[in-house]
Amino acid sequence: MLIRPRKRPDRVLADKAYSSPATRRALRSRGIAFTSPEKKDHAAHRLRKGHRGGRPPVFDAEVYKGRNVVERCFNRLKQFRALATRYTKRAAYYRTELTLAAIVLWLRESPDTA
Numbered sequence: 001m002l003i004r005p006r007k008r009p010d011r012v013l014a015d016k017a018y019s020s021p022a023t024r025r026a027l028r029s030r031g032i033a034f035t036s037p038e039k040k041d042h043a044a045h046r047l048r049k050g051h052r053g054g055r056p057p058v059f060d061a062e063v064y065k066g067r068n069v070v071e072r073c074f075n076r077l078k079q080f081r082a083l084a085t086r087y088t089k090r091a092a093y094y095r096t097e098l099t100l101a102a103i104v105l106w107l108r109e110s111p112d113t114a
Helices: 021-029 040-048 061-065 067-077 081-085 091-109
Strands: 011-013 033-035
Touching: 011 061, 021 033, 061 067, 067 091, 081 091
Parallel strands: 011 033
Antiparallel strands: none
């Protein structure tokens, strides 16, 4: 039986789709930092409310730049059809396929394997 670790992330990086005030509120209540650009319609709504709209959410562009590294990794892993379509149904087999795919990608990128 796999037991989930009892850890909270320090920070969540997300795209605009997850930048709702409810998401921000939920993460803030748990003490988790959240970095996501604000949607244009959310900003417009906040500005329409005037001084009652509050401050814009904090957005650290430098931290957000690190998100694309993870996105590119997922896109490279999706090149392996068994991972992308989830042919294997058991979690242990899927995790094994994921590990093997990561090793293959790592070996392809390694400069000293030529």
